[in-house]
Amino acid sequence: MDAALTCFAATGYVGTSTAAICREAGIGSGTFFHYFPTKQSLLLAILAHGTEETRAWFAARADDADPLAVVEAYVDHTAEEMSEPRLAGFVRAVGAVMGEPEVEAAFALDSQVLQEGLEPWVARAQEAGQVRGDRSARDLTAWLMVVLDGFLGRLAVDADFTADAQRATLLDVVRRLLAPEARS
Known part of the structure; x- marks a missing residue:
């Protein structure tokens, strides 16, 4: 999956072949196709992995006492993940297949998991x-x-x-969005 992320980020989804992913991963095509019948199934596995990481992140905070700190920590965690150098290219690559029903379903599930993770803390x-x-x-x-x-x-x-340069501003925007009303 890491090799695919690298390839998708560098050459886009359409421009990435399974052979290129295999070269990057140092595996044979038989090994690739044993785990992933198609390039799209590998992309879906990457997206599902991200969704499960989000679910696990919130599950690990179930006993935290400060709800606002959890929300802010998630925003900071997200900014940290977004500083991954390959992320921008990967986002562009995924954009090329957003009309595919299985990809749309993966994003809908990811959105649902994030909503279910954040909303109780808010x-x-x-x-x-x-x-x-x-x-x-x-x-x-x-x-x-x-x-x-x-x-x-x-x-x-x-x-x-x-992400690194804008991280503090992102957190500031979130804090302003959530700030309690001023009381007179």
Whole structure:
């Protein structure tokens, strides 16, 4: 999967052959096809792996006491993952196959897992008075996801916009989005 990520990032989905992935991984095509019947099945495995990592990240925080800290830690964690040098190219590669039903389903599941991971923490932060209460936890979570998706999209199209350089600003935007209403 790591070799495929490297190849997809460098030459795009269409420009990457299974032979190139095998060369990068140092394996034979028989080994490749034993695990992945198609190049798309490998792409789907990469996407599923990311979804499972998100699920595991939130599961590991089940006992954390500060809900806002969990939300902010997830944003920081995401920015750290987005600083992976191959990510922008991989996002562009995946964009080439977004119309494929199985790819769309993988993204829908990833979005659902993120919503289910973030929303309870946002709700707890609301209950604790840590974040604004004028919007539902579901709406605030949706907006968090919009911000993160937009951040990722910008990384994919602008080489001068890097996760490392923009990390603090991303967290600032999230904090401003979630900030409780000013009380008079």
